[in-house]
Amino acid sequence: MTDSYIPRGQAASAENTAGRRTDLRSRGEPALWSLGGALALGIIMILGFLALVFSNGIATFIPKPIAVVTETGGQVTAGEPFRSESFRPTVEEVATLPPDWQARIKSAGGMVNRTLYRMGNFDVYGEDFRWVADYAVAKREFPANMVFVERMEWGPFIGTVKALTIDGNAQPFKSIEDPVFLQAHQQALDRADDIRDIERGRIGDINHRLENERLALRKVELAEGRTSAAYRDAQDRLNTLSVTLQRDYDALAAEVTKLREASARNTLTLAAVGGEEKTIEFAALVRIYPANDLGFWGKVGVYLSRWGEFLGGEPREANTEGGVFPAIFGTAAMTLLMVLVVAPFGVITALYLREYAKQGRLVSFVRISVNNLAGVPSIVYGVFGLGFFAYVLGGSIDALFYPERLPSPTFGTGGLLWSALTLALLTVPVVIVATEEALAAVPRSMREGSLACGASKWQTIKYIVLPRAMPGVMTGVILAMARGAGEVAPLMLVGVVKLAPELPIDGIFPFVHLERSFMHLGFHIFDVGFQSRNAEAGKPMVFVTTVLLIALVTIVNAAAIILRSRLKRRFAGSQF
């Protein structure tokens, strides 16, 4: 470029700037660094969080070796090394130690290492865990005959197998892989299943039918009074039914007794390291493995079987052991129901606000209010859900449709339906905002094209606007789902319980029981971690359940995102 192209004034300044560098600040470099730094920090925090949760959660079910520690004082402890930490022993204690330990502790600044052992055998020792300081250890071994026994009750037992009784006969115990042993165990588990089937299923059925008949009687009494003929008929029906049902019940009860007796004839005698013996039934045995004598595949087997039980089983031992299937099921059912409510409700509201309402001050006010609703603390929704849904709505439903069950509430207390509605209310602003944005983003040309074809406004919305806005609506629903699935606080007020006797969906008419309380993974985490007798034993379960909750939310979201991108692809043109 020659000088003649540059106007005079600029030519002068061009000379001035020649050889000078642009100020770093004006180029925005420092801003860029701080922006990038903030992003990096955010990502690191999230990754760190995920790494912590996952490393703890994934490792929980790995079978650990069992150490037998003999202390200098003579006490013997057998248990899984749970965790180690550095601590400061008291001066008096240090004074009793041999000189070399005293010197070591002194050089370490008064600190020494100690290890927490999970001893199990709560029924024998009265405690699950024991700290052993390094200086107290005289001997530490990993004997191959130690077994880790998971029981239905009392937590794990750690010790050795002493004796075996199968069908009342004492048998020599060879090994855990012994087919005789395995078969006895399997039979015992089958028997336990049978007992459960009878008690929960068939006896439950009988109780259910009896209860229904009793309710029918009560209904007649409320409607026609005690003196009516209908009442007497109903009473007769109840009486005859009671007789037959009682007969059925007696038969079943006898069956159960027989099974239990058979169960009691198959036992396993275990001995703890201190020599204390314990005899348990095979039926109370969940899992037994020689912790120090497991090959790689043995470990994998135990690991997978524990995951299987966790995902598919029911909780035991105040939720700290066993599975979380009811919680998974409850979370999924509640979230699904919530989506069924929140999606249409949010979309219809947004449609009205954006397409039909006259845009003015009132609509702006409504819009701002909706946005602010998203910021209300969730527990407030819980209070509302309890006060309005459960007490007012549920109370009225009970008075109208279930008077015979009063005073025990049917819908007049927390339950699946009220939980789903409460969360729907909590998440509906998300759906409304996202849908409104999606509707606003539908090009005007599309609407005009449709209207010019002679379509009515509703047809235009139905055929053109809504399909076009669907990916945006999906985004809103995904966000709502993610928020709803992870919300716990309001649910504690409107229907989540620590332990639900029945699933909200089962084989008893009408199959979906919207009034039932249910279990929820989020609440389960809280309960296991902070409400159980044994916080230390519950801690690993907290992480496993958290991993599961994260996985569940991720899977659901991924599915929804895939669906959304499918929808989006339909609208992506290849023009230009």
Next chain:
Amino acid sequence: MDSAVRIDTPADTVYHLKAGGAGAILAINELSLWYGAAQALHGVQMSVEKGLVTALIGPSGCGKSTLLRCINRMNDLVDGLRIEGEIRLNGEDIYHKSADVIALRKRMGMVFQKPNPFPMTIYENVVYPLKVDGVRDKALLEETCERALRGAALWNEVKDRLDQSALGMSGGQQQRLCIARAIAADPEVLLMDEPCSALDPIATAKIEDLINDLAGQYTVVIVTHNMQQAARVSDNTAFMYLGRLIEYGDTETIFQTPKSPKTQDYVTGRFG
């Protein structure tokens, strides 16, 4: 810009319509229009001959699109719009209180400046006007689709991919698809707002041929910025300026011996 020319009343409009039309299908009477406080049309008075192509020309912002959109009441969507005067379609006042907007729009087809195919298949796009009209007869729909696509000179290009998304077509094809959609329901009037402005010369030529073919069968009102195009396709041309109709008459006269100096300036390219 040029304050020498003063036009106040429609009486100032110069008319010299081409003979040979089958009478007026549209009569626009003293039409004035306000967007809020801003007046966009000032007493426009014109009639559109049945079966002819009428072009609307004029500098940007003079109200061509506004006028065109009044004819099928697309302007109804605009907030704060006020209209005076009347438009009669075959003698019926389309702005009458009892007029049915949807029925009116069914009698008209509209093609927009930018192709706006719906995110559906080609077939669904073409039969959309029938679908919203409640037609479910598959044979009729297919027949209409073929006829409309042939009418829009698109049939041979797309007959093998009717079930593919319309969004995968080229811009010119999309515009012809929009024309097919506009003529699918056999409208009485076809309104086109700069239908070629987003297209290359070849696609433009195709659409111009198409308009020539459609003339006679349909009444076409077309807005265009392209003088040659107006000259090539239209029978009558209306020149608008600042919301007023300056001159309206047969295309040849408008382009060769315009009566109004304003028109003269515009068609010779002195402003606009």
